[in-house]
Amino acid sequence: MPEDPRTRNGRTRRDTLKYGSTLVGGTILAGCVSGTGQGDTNEDEGVNASPESESYSVSMEPVGEVEFDRIPERWVAYDGGYADMAVALGQADGITGIGHAPRYYTYVYDELPGVTVDREQIEAYPEVRTKEEFYELDNDVHLYDPQVLINWFDWNDEDIDEIASNVAPFIGNLIFRRSDGWHDYRYYTLYEAFEKIAEVFQQQERYEAFEELHSEFIASIQTRLPPAEERPRVLLTYNGNEEPETFSPYRLIDNGTSKKQWLDLGVEDELAGTGVENLSTANRGKLDYENLLEVDPNVILIRGHDRKSPAEFRDTVLAYMQDHPVGSELTAVQNGRVYRGGYLNQGPIHNLFLTERAAKQMYPEEFGDVTDDTELFDRQRVADIVTGEF
Template identity: 35%
Template sequence: MSDDRDHHEAPTRREYVKYGGAVVGGSLLAGCGGQFDSGSTPAETASGGAATDTSTAADEGYSVTLSPVGDVALDTVPESFLAYYPISAGAAVAFGHGDSINAIGYDKQLFGNTVGYYYDSLDGVEFEWGDLGRVTPSGNPNTLDKELLYELDSDIHFLDPCLLRSSAFGWDTEDLSRIEADIGPWFGNYYSRTNGQPPQGCRKDYEYYSLWEYLGKFAAVLQEEERYREFKSMHDDLVGRITADLPPASERPSVAVIAYTDGTFWPYDFTQQGYIWNHLRPFGMTNAFTEAGIDPSSDGSYDYEALVEVEPDVVLRYWGTALGETFLENRSEIVDDALADDVPAFRNERYYPSGYGMQGPVMNLFQLEMTAKQLFPDRFGEWPTYTEGGYPAIPPEERLFDRQRVVDIVDGDF
């Protein structure tokens, strides 16, 4: 299954295979449905776009411009909204508006673990996901409950209407217009995730944003540009320190990013464009599958013998941080295989849980720190052995960013 196709990421088959068929909370995604990306796509815009020129304030309200929805007019800062993906939920919490989330898009425990994994490491900052509703039925995550949208009565829906027009959902423009007119506007840019091709009817003038440009748009909606600038400054400082201390490309380990279940590995092309790989891109790593002549963007699954051929120095389990016991069980299964010693990453105990691409500001900081330690422990400090759920405790002197500053920004104390 190609990772460069933009079907509904409420999680795709790749993300669900990690459960071996059983999904947390009982939901199940039987296969990959949705709009495939095809052909060439524009390169990602330069990282670092500030939250400027995105909103115009006036006494009677303000507006925020985002492709593909255009100018979104708001009378006041939204007090309730659907945060369909972790990126919008993470942005809301980081910018001090977590209490305004009224629903999420898919399996509650998986969603909560994805965001809470990082926020649980911050004293006084919480992501309260347990009581949130979800707008997709457990049996079919690609079905959005329109009636529930009316019950929620959100001030704004953080979801790309072009995604809803894709084959994953099959909505028409009338559906979208009715929800917008009756309840509240749409606001999302899903296809910047991989700079993939949106469905017909959305392709003309669709713009792609880097992660921090996109986060700046959420900040503009919430009128939290100052919080955004503080987080952006932390991000830029962290990336600058990381890139300044990287070894030459020839001395960097080869990396495989995979999903796994029951002896089968699915590779990801983490060198592709889009904000999904923002936590890996600064490290300039080579893809071990590509080096072995295997296309990691193809719809392919591979057995252990293929991993022996690929010989990755490091293996990262995409979305592994949200799996808890499931990751630990799968890791034991992998390293106990008779061929484990023939794979450098497994032989040297360099198989790690990795992050998730739909990441808010706080998630991005943690995931950059995590990746730096997993790839270059001699330069950024060892990544602690992962023995239980939750972001492991990092001694203060080994942290790559200031946790208290994050808490202060969320609290508005800066």
């Protein structure tokens, strides 16, 4: 830890970037500012800029209102979804680390001219989860849901208060799934959360450009979908092994952002009506091949393999399942319809690529095979937004 972690240039971070009304009695009152519940809205959420100064505030649960006296430059995100939001907003140069590097897929930026992220910096700080690291990195904002640190990494309210007061505020909301019992405050859709991060960095024009592009892209995909009765029923699971024996279930009815592409493509959950619960902090149940055979899905989607190409996935995971005495009986395996299931944490750029991939996986006769080079959205247009040339 630095000798004097609370100061830089003679000023504390509390002087320039600070919480508003959510710090009461030294603790964060999660969910108290904007109400609770998945569908809650609040008229005072958003940016409350003061015409007399450059300060502004952003309101997002669970921390509530966060006040900024200047636009953040240095930042760290817990997951790849929020990191991708910052990159989409032209803030790639400010990244100092990540909370979980293996799930931040930066290779997608290789297809966007002029868009790069310093992977060396990320690998230097690939799991930013300790107070010492927060002090050392000395960021201007932490794109973390603080309840993740409390519920997954044994922090407490006093730890959150300390870092928010002495280094920089937290702002973020765990949105990739909606099955954790401790998350009893409002959830956000991908673009609702993205809009909040745009307010943090005062990049509303970039956000609006992305929102327009995204709406046009999704609409163009959905107009080409077959009737609902002809769409596949899928089983979304997780197993990162090349020789999977059990599978963690991800329910599409969960509505978390990690399922966005599947929901936009209108596929149905093969586990509907089975009573199988979604993977969560409390539920770590798994399905074996006999369980899968009972529902016998048309398509199986397996997460944990998104650093493999489609060919590598087929040569390892699918090949193992085809040779498995029970797995080989599954309809999806026999038809070769076992695919990579997409990222757990996705931001707006990720989502464009994942939706394109998923459209090909689900409807190859309409959108082309997942291994071909057909592009369903304009890479240059995305790059222009990120680089400010829109």
